[in-house]
Amino acid sequence: MTVILGIDIGGSGIKGAPVDTATGQLVAERRRIPTPEGAAPDDVKAVVAELVAHFGLPGPVGVTFPGIVQRGHTLSAANVHKDWIGLNADALFTEATGHDVFLINDADAAGLAEARFGAGVDQSGTVLVLTFGTGIGSALIHDGVLVPNTELGHLWLRDKHAETWASDRARERDDLNWKQWSKRACTYLQHLELLFSPELFIIGGGISKKAEKWQPHLKLERSRVVPAQLLNEAGIVGAAMMAAGHLAPAKPSRSAKKV
Incomplete structure:
Protein backbone atom coordinates (compact mmCIF):
# COMPACT_ATOMS: atom_id res chain seq x y z
CA MET A 1 0.00 0.00 0.00
CA ASN A 105 -5.05 21.77 -11.66
CA ASP A 106 -8.00 21.06 -9.36
CA ALA A 107 -10.40 19.89 -12.06
CA ASP A 108 -7.68 17.73 -13.62
CA ALA A 109 -7.15 16.10 -10.23
CA ALA A 110 -10.86 15.39 -9.89
CA GLY A 111 -10.88 13.98 -13.42
CA LEU A 112 -8.01 11.60 -12.75
CA ALA A 113 -9.69 10.38 -9.58
CA GLU A 114 -13.09 9.85 -11.22
CA ALA A 115 -11.52 8.05 -14.19
CA ARG A 116 -9.49 5.70 -11.99
CA PHE A 117 -11.76 5.14 -8.99
CA GLY A 118 -15.15 6.78 -9.64
CA ALA A 119 -17.79 7.14 -12.31
CA GLY A 120 -15.31 6.68 -15.18
CA VAL A 121 -13.90 3.31 -14.17
CA ASP A 122 -13.43 1.01 -17.20
CA GLN A 123 -14.71 3.69 -19.59
CA SER A 124 -12.69 3.74 -22.81
CA GLY A 125 -12.59 6.59 -25.29
CA THR A 126 -13.14 10.23 -24.39
CA VAL A 127 -14.47 11.29 -21.00
CA LEU A 128 -15.15 14.88 -19.93
CA VAL A 129 -15.30 15.59 -16.22
CA LEU A 130 -16.91 18.94 -15.38
CA THR A 131 -17.00 20.49 -11.92
CA PHE A 132 -19.82 23.00 -11.39
CA GLY A 133 -19.24 25.36 -8.49
CA THR A 134 -18.00 28.93 -8.29
CA GLY A 135 -16.92 28.41 -11.89
CA ILE A 136 -16.77 25.40 -14.21
CA GLY A 137 -13.66 23.25 -14.15
CA SER A 138 -12.94 20.64 -16.80
CA ALA A 139 -10.81 17.54 -17.26
CA LEU A 140 -10.44 15.85 -20.65
CA ILE A 141 -9.42 12.20 -20.48
CA HIS A 142 -8.89 9.76 -23.36
CA ASP A 143 -8.40 6.06 -22.59
CA GLY A 144 -7.36 6.98 -19.07
CA VAL A 145 -4.79 9.60 -20.12
CA LEU A 146 -5.30 13.20 -19.02
CA VAL A 147 -5.02 16.15 -21.41
CA PRO A 148 -4.25 18.85 -18.81
CA ASN A 149 -5.43 22.44 -18.42
CA THR A 150 -8.38 22.40 -20.81
CA GLU A 151 -10.19 25.26 -18.99
CA LEU A 152 -13.40 24.60 -20.91
CA GLY A 153 -15.41 26.67 -18.47
CA HIS A 154 -14.07 29.73 -20.28
CA LEU A 155 -15.64 28.86 -23.63
CA TRP A 156 -18.11 31.32 -25.08
CA LEU A 157 -21.62 30.29 -26.12
CA ARG A 158 -22.31 33.08 -28.60
CA ASP A 159 -22.50 36.07 -26.25
CA LYS A 160 -22.39 34.06 -23.01
CA HIS A 161 -19.28 33.12 -21.03
CA ALA A 162 -19.94 29.51 -20.05
CA GLU A 163 -19.03 29.51 -16.38
CA THR A 164 -20.50 32.96 -15.74
CA TRP A 165 -23.80 31.74 -17.21
CA ALA A 166 -24.02 28.05 -16.28
CA SER A 167 -22.02 27.51 -13.08
CA ASP A 168 -23.65 26.65 -9.76
CA ARG A 169 -22.88 30.19 -8.62
CA ALA A 170 -24.82 31.48 -11.65
CA ARG A 171 -27.75 29.25 -10.64
CA GLU A 172 -27.79 30.80 -7.19
CA ARG A 173 -27.16 34.34 -8.44
CA ASP A 174 -30.02 34.20 -10.96
CA ASP A 175 -32.32 32.31 -8.57
CA LEU A 176 -32.86 29.46 -11.03
CA ASN A 177 -34.70 26.28 -10.18
CA TRP A 178 -32.99 23.04 -11.15
CA LYS A 179 -34.93 22.63 -14.37
CA GLN A 180 -34.02 26.15 -15.47
CA TRP A 181 -30.36 25.63 -14.59
CA SER A 182 -30.34 22.26 -16.38
CA LYS A 183 -31.48 23.96 -19.58
CA ARG A 184 -28.41 26.22 -19.44
CA ALA A 185 -26.10 23.35 -18.54
CA CYS A 186 -27.53 21.26 -21.37
CA THR A 187 -26.79 24.03 -23.89
CA TYR A 188 -23.21 24.09 -22.63
CA LEU A 189 -22.84 20.29 -22.74
CA GLN A 190 -24.28 20.15 -26.25
CA HIS A 191 -21.56 22.56 -27.37
CA LEU A 192 -18.88 20.36 -25.77
CA GLU A 193 -20.48 17.27 -27.32
CA LEU A 194 -20.16 18.88 -30.75
CA LEU A 195 -16.48 19.73 -30.14
CA PHE A 196 -15.23 16.53 -28.43
CA SER A 197 -17.83 13.75 -28.95
CA PRO A 198 -17.23 12.22 -25.52
CA GLU A 199 -18.70 8.87 -24.64
CA LEU A 200 -19.32 10.11 -21.11
CA PHE A 201 -19.79 13.35 -19.18
CA ILE A 202 -19.13 13.12 -15.44
CA ILE A 203 -20.70 16.01 -13.52
CA GLY A 204 -18.87 16.93 -10.33
CA GLY A 205 -18.53 19.85 -7.96
CA GLY A 206 -21.06 20.70 -5.30
CA ILE A 207 -24.04 19.81 -7.49
CA SER A 208 -22.95 16.16 -7.69
CA LYS A 209 -24.47 15.69 -4.22
CA LYS A 210 -27.87 16.77 -5.61
CA ALA A 211 -27.97 14.66 -8.77
CA GLU A 212 -31.61 13.67 -8.27
CA LYS A 213 -32.58 17.32 -8.78
CA TRP A 214 -30.88 17.86 -12.16
CA GLN A 215 -30.17 14.46 -13.73
CA PRO A 216 -33.71 13.91 -15.08
CA HIS A 217 -33.45 17.22 -16.99
CA LEU A 218 -29.92 16.85 -18.37
CA LYS A 219 -30.14 14.65 -21.48
CA LEU A 220 -27.95 14.57 -24.59
CA GLU A 221 -28.36 12.83 -27.93
CA ARG A 222 -25.04 10.96 -28.08
CA SER A 223 -23.26 11.16 -24.74
CA ARG A 224 -24.16 9.70 -21.36
CA VAL A 225 -24.30 12.07 -18.39
CA VAL A 226 -23.67 10.76 -14.85
CA PRO A 227 -22.89 12.38 -11.49
CA ALA A 228 -19.42 12.11 -10.01
CA GLN A 229 -18.99 9.49 -7.32
CA LEU A 230 -16.08 10.76 -5.22
CA LEU A 231 -17.72 14.09 -4.37
CA ASN A 232 -15.53 16.27 -2.13
CA GLU A 233 -12.76 13.67 -1.99
CA ALA A 234 -11.97 13.73 -5.73
CA GLY A 235 -9.43 16.56 -5.63
CA ILE A 236 -7.59 15.06 -2.68
CA VAL A 237 -7.42 11.64 -4.35
CA GLY A 238 -6.29 13.07 -7.69
CA ALA A 239 -3.60 15.18 -6.03
CA ALA A 240 -2.24 12.09 -4.29
CA MET A 241 -2.28 10.20 -7.60
Whole structure:
Protein backbone atom coordinates (compact mmCIF):
# COMPACT_ATOMS: atom_id res chain seq x y z
CA MET A 1 0.00 0.00 0.00
CA THR A 2 1.33 3.43 -1.01
CA VAL A 3 -0.13 6.20 1.13
CA ILE A 4 0.32 9.75 -0.15
CA LEU A 5 -0.96 13.02 1.29
CA GLY A 6 -3.33 14.87 -1.03
CA ILE A 7 -4.27 18.51 -0.48
CA ASP A 8 -7.06 20.30 -2.34
CA ILE A 9 -6.94 24.12 -2.45
CA GLY A 10 -10.45 25.54 -2.86
CA GLY A 11 -12.02 28.96 -2.79
CA SER A 12 -13.52 28.50 0.67
CA GLY A 13 -11.47 25.69 2.19
CA ILE A 14 -8.17 23.84 1.91
CA LYS A 15 -8.64 20.13 2.56
CA GLY A 16 -6.16 17.31 3.04
CA ALA A 17 -6.05 13.59 3.81
CA PRO A 18 -3.75 10.59 3.31
CA VAL A 19 -4.80 8.46 0.33
CA ASP A 20 -4.15 4.82 -0.49
CA THR A 21 -3.24 5.41 -4.13
CA ALA A 22 -3.90 1.75 -5.03
CA THR A 23 -7.57 1.98 -4.03
CA GLY A 24 -8.36 5.70 -3.94
CA GLN A 25 -9.53 5.41 -0.34
CA LEU A 26 -8.79 8.00 2.33
CA VAL A 27 -7.01 6.28 5.22
CA ALA A 28 -7.55 9.01 7.82
CA GLU A 29 -10.20 11.61 8.50
CA ARG A 30 -10.06 14.57 6.16
CA ARG A 31 -8.93 17.86 7.70
CA ARG A 32 -10.24 21.20 6.41
CA ILE A 33 -8.93 24.70 7.10
CA PRO A 34 -10.68 27.81 5.75
CA THR A 35 -8.91 29.41 2.80
CA PRO A 36 -7.29 32.67 3.95
CA GLU A 37 -9.12 35.75 2.72
CA GLY A 38 -7.66 36.85 -0.61
CA ALA A 39 -5.82 33.51 -1.04
CA ALA A 40 -2.37 35.15 -1.37
CA PRO A 41 0.52 32.71 -1.95
CA ASP A 42 2.23 33.18 1.44
CA ASP A 43 -1.04 32.71 3.32
CA VAL A 44 -2.02 29.61 1.38
CA LYS A 45 1.53 28.26 1.77
CA ALA A 46 1.18 28.48 5.55
CA VAL A 47 -2.07 26.46 5.50
CA VAL A 48 -0.55 23.78 3.27
CA ALA A 49 2.45 23.53 5.62
CA GLU A 50 0.06 23.21 8.57
CA LEU A 51 -1.77 20.31 6.92
CA VAL A 52 1.48 18.55 6.05
CA ALA A 53 2.68 18.89 9.65
CA HIS A 54 -0.70 17.71 11.00
CA PHE A 55 -0.61 14.39 9.11
CA GLY A 56 3.15 13.87 9.50
CA LEU A 57 3.47 11.56 6.50
CA PRO A 58 6.88 11.05 4.88
CA GLY A 59 7.32 11.28 1.12
CA PRO A 60 5.84 13.50 -1.58
CA VAL A 61 2.69 15.59 -1.34
CA GLY A 62 0.11 16.27 -4.04
CA VAL A 63 -1.56 19.69 -4.13
CA THR A 64 -4.36 20.95 -6.37
CA PHE A 65 -4.63 24.54 -7.60
CA PRO A 66 -7.70 26.32 -9.05
CA GLY A 67 -5.99 27.49 -12.22
CA ILE A 68 -3.61 26.53 -15.01
CA VAL A 69 -0.56 24.54 -13.90
CA GLN A 70 2.42 23.91 -16.16
CA ARG A 71 5.62 22.29 -14.89
CA GLY A 72 4.83 23.37 -11.36
CA HIS A 73 4.13 27.00 -12.28
CA THR A 74 0.68 28.56 -11.76
CA LEU A 75 -0.28 30.56 -14.83
CA SER A 76 -3.79 31.83 -14.05
CA ALA A 77 -5.66 33.02 -10.98
CA ALA A 78 -9.37 33.44 -11.66
CA ASN A 79 -10.52 33.00 -8.05
CA VAL A 80 -7.30 33.53 -6.05
CA HIS A 81 -4.74 36.30 -5.60
CA LYS A 82 -3.11 37.59 -8.79
CA ASP A 83 0.37 36.98 -7.31
CA TRP A 84 -0.07 33.32 -8.26
CA ILE A 85 0.30 34.16 -11.96
CA GLY A 86 3.72 32.98 -13.14
CA LEU A 87 4.71 31.69 -9.69
CA ASN A 88 6.83 28.57 -9.24
CA ALA A 89 4.33 27.08 -6.80
CA ASP A 90 6.00 23.66 -6.70
CA ALA A 91 9.12 25.32 -5.30
CA LEU A 92 7.08 27.55 -2.94
CA PHE A 93 5.33 24.57 -1.34
CA THR A 94 8.42 22.34 -1.41
CA GLU A 95 10.38 24.94 0.57
CA ALA A 96 7.51 25.55 2.99
CA THR A 97 6.87 21.89 3.77
CA GLY A 98 10.25 20.22 3.35
CA HIS A 99 8.59 17.67 1.06
CA ASP A 100 8.64 17.25 -2.71
CA VAL A 101 5.35 18.76 -3.83
CA PHE A 102 3.52 17.93 -7.05
CA LEU A 103 0.98 20.47 -8.26
CA ILE A 104 -2.02 19.80 -10.50
CA ASN A 105 -5.05 21.77 -11.66
CA ASP A 106 -8.00 21.06 -9.36
CA ALA A 107 -10.40 19.89 -12.06
CA ASP A 108 -7.68 17.73 -13.62
CA ALA A 109 -7.15 16.10 -10.23
CA ALA A 110 -10.86 15.39 -9.89
CA GLY A 111 -10.88 13.98 -13.42
CA LEU A 112 -8.01 11.60 -12.75
CA ALA A 113 -9.69 10.38 -9.58
CA GLU A 114 -13.09 9.85 -11.22
CA ALA A 115 -11.52 8.05 -14.19
CA ARG A 116 -9.49 5.70 -11.99
CA PHE A 117 -11.76 5.14 -8.99
CA GLY A 118 -15.15 6.78 -9.64
CA ALA A 119 -17.79 7.14 -12.31
CA GLY A 120 -15.31 6.68 -15.18
CA VAL A 121 -13.90 3.31 -14.17
CA ASP A 122 -13.43 1.01 -17.20
CA GLN A 123 -14.71 3.69 -19.59
CA SER A 124 -12.69 3.74 -22.81
CA GLY A 125 -12.59 6.59 -25.29
CA THR A 126 -13.14 10.23 -24.39
CA VAL A 127 -14.47 11.29 -21.00
CA LEU A 128 -15.15 14.88 -19.93
CA VAL A 129 -15.30 15.59 -16.22
CA LEU A 130 -16.91 18.94 -15.38
CA THR A 131 -17.00 20.49 -11.92
CA PHE A 132 -19.82 23.00 -11.39
CA GLY A 133 -19.24 25.36 -8.49
CA THR A 134 -18.00 28.93 -8.29
CA GLY A 135 -16.92 28.41 -11.89
CA ILE A 136 -16.77 25.40 -14.21
CA GLY A 137 -13.66 23.25 -14.15
CA SER A 138 -12.94 20.64 -16.80
CA ALA A 139 -10.81 17.54 -17.26
CA LEU A 140 -10.44 15.85 -20.65
CA ILE A 141 -9.42 12.20 -20.48
CA HIS A 142 -8.89 9.76 -23.36
CA ASP A 143 -8.40 6.06 -22.59
CA GLY A 144 -7.36 6.98 -19.07
CA VAL A 145 -4.79 9.60 -20.12
CA LEU A 146 -5.30 13.20 -19.02
CA VAL A 147 -5.02 16.15 -21.41
CA PRO A 148 -4.25 18.85 -18.81
CA ASN A 149 -5.43 22.44 -18.42
CA THR A 150 -8.38 22.40 -20.81
CA GLU A 151 -10.19 25.26 -18.99
CA LEU A 152 -13.40 24.60 -20.91
CA GLY A 153 -15.41 26.67 -18.47
CA HIS A 154 -14.07 29.73 -20.28
CA LEU A 155 -15.64 28.86 -23.63
CA TRP A 156 -18.11 31.32 -25.08
CA LEU A 157 -21.62 30.29 -26.12
CA ARG A 158 -22.31 33.08 -28.60
CA ASP A 159 -22.50 36.07 -26.25
CA LYS A 160 -22.39 34.06 -23.01
CA HIS A 161 -19.28 33.12 -21.03
CA ALA A 162 -19.94 29.51 -20.05
CA GLU A 163 -19.03 29.51 -16.38
CA THR A 164 -20.50 32.96 -15.74
CA TRP A 165 -23.80 31.74 -17.21
CA ALA A 166 -24.02 28.05 -16.28
CA SER A 167 -22.02 27.51 -13.08
CA ASP A 168 -23.65 26.65 -9.76
CA ARG A 169 -22.88 30.19 -8.62
CA ALA A 170 -24.82 31.48 -11.65
CA ARG A 171 -27.75 29.25 -10.64
CA GLU A 172 -27.79 30.80 -7.19
CA ARG A 173 -27.16 34.34 -8.44
CA ASP A 174 -30.02 34.20 -10.96
CA ASP A 175 -32.32 32.31 -8.57
CA LEU A 176 -32.86 29.46 -11.03
CA ASN A 177 -34.70 26.28 -10.18
CA TRP A 178 -32.99 23.04 -11.15
CA LYS A 179 -34.93 22.63 -14.37
CA GLN A 180 -34.02 26.15 -15.47
CA TRP A 181 -30.36 25.63 -14.59
CA SER A 182 -30.34 22.26 -16.38
CA LYS A 183 -31.48 23.96 -19.58
CA ARG A 184 -28.41 26.22 -19.44
CA ALA A 185 -26.10 23.35 -18.54
CA CYS A 186 -27.53 21.26 -21.37
CA THR A 187 -26.79 24.03 -23.89
CA TYR A 188 -23.21 24.09 -22.63
CA LEU A 189 -22.84 20.29 -22.74
CA GLN A 190 -24.28 20.15 -26.25
CA HIS A 191 -21.56 22.56 -27.37
CA LEU A 192 -18.88 20.36 -25.77
CA GLU A 193 -20.48 17.27 -27.32
CA LEU A 194 -20.16 18.88 -30.75
CA LEU A 195 -16.48 19.73 -30.14
CA PHE A 196 -15.23 16.53 -28.43
CA SER A 197 -17.83 13.75 -28.95
CA PRO A 198 -17.23 12.22 -25.52
CA GLU A 199 -18.70 8.87 -24.64
CA LEU A 200 -19.32 10.11 -21.11
CA PHE A 201 -19.79 13.35 -19.18
CA ILE A 202 -19.13 13.12 -15.44
CA ILE A 203 -20.70 16.01 -13.52
CA GLY A 204 -18.87 16.93 -10.33
CA GLY A 205 -18.53 19.85 -7.96
CA GLY A 206 -21.06 20.70 -5.30
CA ILE A 207 -24.04 19.81 -7.49
CA SER A 208 -22.95 16.16 -7.69
CA LYS A 209 -24.47 15.69 -4.22
CA LYS A 210 -27.87 16.77 -5.61
CA ALA A 211 -27.97 14.66 -8.77
CA GLU A 212 -31.61 13.67 -8.27
CA LYS A 213 -32.58 17.32 -8.78
CA TRP A 214 -30.88 17.86 -12.16
CA GLN A 215 -30.17 14.46 -13.73
CA PRO A 216 -33.71 13.91 -15.08
CA HIS A 217 -33.45 17.22 -16.99
CA LEU A 218 -29.92 16.85 -18.37
CA LYS A 219 -30.14 14.65 -21.48
CA LEU A 220 -27.95 14.57 -24.59
CA GLU A 221 -28.36 12.83 -27.93
CA ARG A 222 -25.04 10.96 -28.08
CA SER A 223 -23.26 11.16 -24.74
CA ARG A 224 -24.16 9.70 -21.36
CA VAL A 225 -24.30 12.07 -18.39
CA VAL A 226 -23.67 10.76 -14.85
CA PRO A 227 -22.89 12.38 -11.49
CA ALA A 228 -19.42 12.11 -10.01
CA GLN A 229 -18.99 9.49 -7.32
CA LEU A 230 -16.08 10.76 -5.22
CA LEU A 231 -17.72 14.09 -4.37
CA ASN A 232 -15.53 16.27 -2.13
CA GLU A 233 -12.76 13.67 -1.99
CA ALA A 234 -11.97 13.73 -5.73
CA GLY A 235 -9.43 16.56 -5.63
CA ILE A 236 -7.59 15.06 -2.68
CA VAL A 237 -7.42 11.64 -4.35
CA GLY A 238 -6.29 13.07 -7.69
CA ALA A 239 -3.60 15.18 -6.03
CA ALA A 240 -2.24 12.09 -4.29
CA MET A 241 -2.28 10.20 -7.60
CA MET A 242 -0.20 12.97 -9.18
CA ALA A 243 2.32 12.81 -6.35
CA ALA A 244 2.50 9.04 -6.64
CA GLY A 245 3.33 9.37 -10.32
CA HIS A 246 0.05 7.96 -11.69
CA LEU A 247 -0.64 9.18 -15.21
CA ALA A 248 1.88 11.99 -14.75
CA PRO A 249 5.28 12.93 -16.18
CA ALA A 250 8.37 12.70 -14.05
CA LYS A 251 8.94 15.60 -11.68
CA PRO A 252 11.69 17.99 -12.86
CA SER A 253 14.84 18.37 -10.83
CA ARG A 254 15.09 21.18 -8.28
CA SER A 255 17.56 23.01 -10.53
CA ALA A 256 15.17 22.81 -13.47
CA LYS A 257 12.37 24.28 -11.37
CA LYS A 258 14.08 27.53 -10.52
CA VAL A 259 12.54 30.61 -12.10
